[in-house]
Amino acid sequence: MVIRSTIMDTNSFRAEHAAGLDPDTRRLTERRDTVLGASYRLFYRNPVHLVRGEGQYLWDASGRKYLDAYNNVASLGHCHPAVTAAVTAQMQQLNTHTRYLHENILNYTDDLLSTMPAELNKAMYMCTGSEANDLAIRVAKAYSGGEGIIATTEAYHGTSELTSGISPALGTGQPLAPTARLVEAPDAYRLGSTAGADGSELGTWFANRIRAAIADMEAHGIRFAGFIADSIFSSDGVLPGPAGYLREAAEVIHRAGGIIIADEVQPGFGRTGDAFWGFQRHGIVPDVVTLGKPMGNGIPVSGLVAKADVLAAFSDTIPYFNTFGGNPVSMAAAQAVLSTIRAEGLQEHSRVVGGSLLDALRGLGDTHESVGDVRGAGLFIGFELVKDRTTREPHRELALAVLEQLRERGVLTSVAGPHGNVLKLRPPLAFQPGDIDWLVGALDDSLTALYA
Amino acid sequence: MVIRSTIMDTNSFRAEHAAGLDPDTRRLTERRDTVLGASYRLFYRNPVHLVRGEGQYLWDASGRKYLDAYNNVASLGHCHPAVTAAVTAQMQQLNTHTRYLHENILNYTDDLLSTMPAELNKAMYMCTGSEANDLAIRVAKAYSGGEGIIATTEAYHGTSELTSGISPALGTGQPLAPTARLVEAPDAYRLGSTAGADGSELGTWFANRIRAAIADMEAHGIRFAGFIADSIFSSDGVLPGPAGYLREAAEVIHRAGGIIIADEVQPGFGRTGDAFWGFQRHGIVPDVVTLGKPMGNGIPVSGLVAKADVLAAFSDTIPYFNTFGGNPVSMAAAQAVLSTIRAEGLQEHSRVVGGSLLDALRGLGDTHESVGDVRGAGLFIGFELVKDRTTREPHRELALAVLEQLRERGVLTSVAGPHGNVLKLRPPLAFQPGDIDWLVGALDDSLTALYA
Missing domain, CATH: 3.40.640.10 (Type I PLP-dependent aspartate aminotransferase-like (Major domain))
Structure with a gap:
């Protein structure tokens, strides 16, 4: 299909791209390909096999912990x-x-x-x-x-x-x-x-x-x-x-x-x-x-x-x-x-913690030229990556690479926008001030790694 | 609206028809009318306020027990x-x-x-x-x-x-x-x-x-x-x-x-x-x-x-x-x-108990001339009421009256078909041989009462 937009397909890969996966991941992606309709798409080149959730955190089958920076369904926190x-x-x-x-x-x-x-x-x-x-x-x-x-x-x-x-x-x-x-x-x-x-x-x-x-x-x-x-x-x-x-x-x-x-x-x-x-x-x-x-x-x-x-x-x-x-x-x-x-006062929590997260994310603009715009309301933030701050040319490839980098650093999120260059940060409202360092640090490291 | 058919509206009454209801029922029907969209319709002139379910049975707020003869959603039985x-x-x-x-x-x-x-x-x-x-x-x-x-x-x-x-x-x-x-x-x-x-x-x-x-x-x-x-x-x-x-x-x-x-x-x-x-x-x-x-x-x-x-x-x-x-x-x-x-072997159970129920329901034809046809497969039965067995003229009014009679006898069901004259009997598969007497007896009594 011609991929015109981002919400459904960017950051989604079918199992046929999944060479080099660990045996558990490969087995599950192959089973999906066998019995589920092809409309089913996975996040990440290296898909995540989640088995447990609590609050803003998720764990995969190997016991690795992730920060959920994307899911507004489990809004109170996973398994509240x-x-x-x-x-x-x-x-x-x-x-x-x-x-x-x-x-x-x-x-x-x-x-x-x-x-x-x-x-x-x-x-x-x-x-x-x-x-x-x-x-x-x-x-x-x-x-x-x-x-x-x-x-x-x-x-x-x-x-x-x-x-x-x-x-x-x-x-x-x-x-x-x-x-x-x-x-x-x-x-x-x-x-x-x-x-x-x-x-x-x-x-x-x-x-x-x-x-x-x-x-x-x-x-x-x-x-x-x-x-x-x-x-x-x-x-x-x-x-x-x-x-x-x-x-x-x-x-x-x-x-x-x-x-x-x-x-x-x-x-x-x-x-x-x-x-x-x-x-x-x-x-x-x-x-x-x-x-x-x-x-x-x-x-x-x-x-x-x-x-x-x-x-x-x-x-x-x-x-x-x-x-x-x-x-x-x-x-x-x-x-x-x-x-x-x-x-739990989650609306006010969203306002306050979202404001702190927004400030911290904006701080990344001081060291990363690719940060074009950071905007949000509460715990709903768009983090836009560009090739050039003057022309504001969208940097879709960078955004997709950052997603994969973030996943390897245990942070799960996705992208939005007509150019696919905006990280969509929308964690469960259980997201805490103490999580900001993980998220912003992972983003900092990802951007550094991609420009190294 | 013009009611052309049965599935959505026959056996459904809005609260404005609900004069003479007990205070609890009236209070709830009025609250529904106030805050819910008018597409919401209730079963029965005297709507049922259910508070508990188990297996094939339901209980209303006054503690009265009902036999559910209609719900294929709670197919294993309520609250399995x-x-x-x-x-x-x-x-x-x-x-x-x-x-x-x-x-x-x-x-x-x-x-x-x-x-x-x-x-x-x-x-x-x-x-x-x-x-x-x-x-x-x-x-x-x-x-x-x-x-x-x-x-x-x-x-x-x-x-x-x-x-x-x-x-x-x-x-x-x-x-x-x-x-x-x-x-x-x-x-x-x-x-x-x-x-x-x-x-x-x-x-x-x-x-x-x-x-x-x-x-x-x-x-x-x-x-x-x-x-x-x-x-x-x-x-x-x-x-x-x-x-x-x-x-x-x-x-x-x-x-x-x-x-x-x-x-x-x-x-x-x-x-x-x-x-x-x-x-x-x-x-x-x-x-x-x-x-x-x-x-x-x-x-x-x-x-x-x-x-x-x-x-x-x-x-x-x-x-x-x-x-x-x-x-x-x-x-x-x-x-x-x-x-x-x-x-629980529920498919076989449905075949066997459904067969017994079908036989018992057909037996009502011996004493009630209004029973036109009784047909089914497993626990999914249509019980068709007619004005005359020779002409097979559908008896919609009787079917609706029977529904209300059954409700007063603690049996919950509804109707189907283009003429609204077919009782649709589709209980949870938890329905047992011992329930046949209640259902068939209530139907027998209802038909007798309406022709008394």
């Missing part, structure tokens, strides 16, 4: 005992579905809605972020009467047919939906001067791109339905931007009759430190919010929260029943996550 | 200790994703593939049956180069945009995909004479319907991609038919260049007694098999098994990564289910 205890207790008690009454779904929903603006007052539950985004787009279409969805040029929103069609990060093998339009993400580092030359600030620059996409839809007879993005543009290279700059774009979308879908699968649940939800950093109120990955700390739980009138346009007409969605065990897991984030 | 133990142990050890090596997914896949024909040799994992069917249809399109999918007139295959478009059971609010064509399911009870008049047996009758649907697609410029059904036609009214009669249809589909997707979400995992997979009853080899509901006994696990060359047409071109799919905890749950089915 509060989630295990809640799931076990509920599995011993009852697990049915939402055709019967149960308090877990109601108690959790009350708690979840209390974290959101009052207008977002209806919840539904599924099992994956893809299912949440698939439903969100159907809601957008039902509410607007339109079909046209705007996403960003490197977006990834899911694996279903509908969400794949607005996920250009999947590469050119996956056709874009004919009713979709893509806009460049607001990359302050790369577009700063462009935005300036345009006579406008970043927020206006982005709002103008959305205006243009809507106009292009209309010119082709496609009625605008909505805009979907996660507010830190994770797959576009981790672009937090200045807090609040998305407001103008939000106004443009609403004036044109579209809805805003905030995909909180990555920035949600305290990750960005500044706010519990990514969209709150920008002071905007989306019409639909989709939730996923960290929601159950590894148990498949996802959700959709919406304004009542927006959701009604769909749910008054089309039935929706998700067999496992919102079941007592899923809700017990989700409740344990929400309660633990609060009990 | 083997699944709880496996999930707890794995949650304490590690839960990551398929970008790293792990033995659980490989061991489970070997075990799963050993239950299938050798040609079905590649597996992938998701979280819900909808996700499995969504991917299966994308595989069908990629492999065939076509778009046209044939399903049955009351089929239900999922909640995503793509699967909803081939799920007419969702009602007229949900548009059918323009590239879909529907065929009547092969209902031996209702079509017997038609099929005879046609000069052909049921298998030929059904194969002819598929031929006609393919011809209609071609006449409209739609290239045929595949046929999807579960081999017991669950939503069409539970139609096991004579074993083997689907062979001719399978040949027609393959000769036309389409693939066969066997949706085993309902008949799979030993349910039909005669075979581990529903399609095996018919001696056919599908190209893609989708798995769901009972696969994890309540943990959200689903899967897709396919012939290597069929799957490759998709996976060589389009990446697919499912965050939770195939993770160590999901696979531990799935493995516990598969091992327990084997250890």
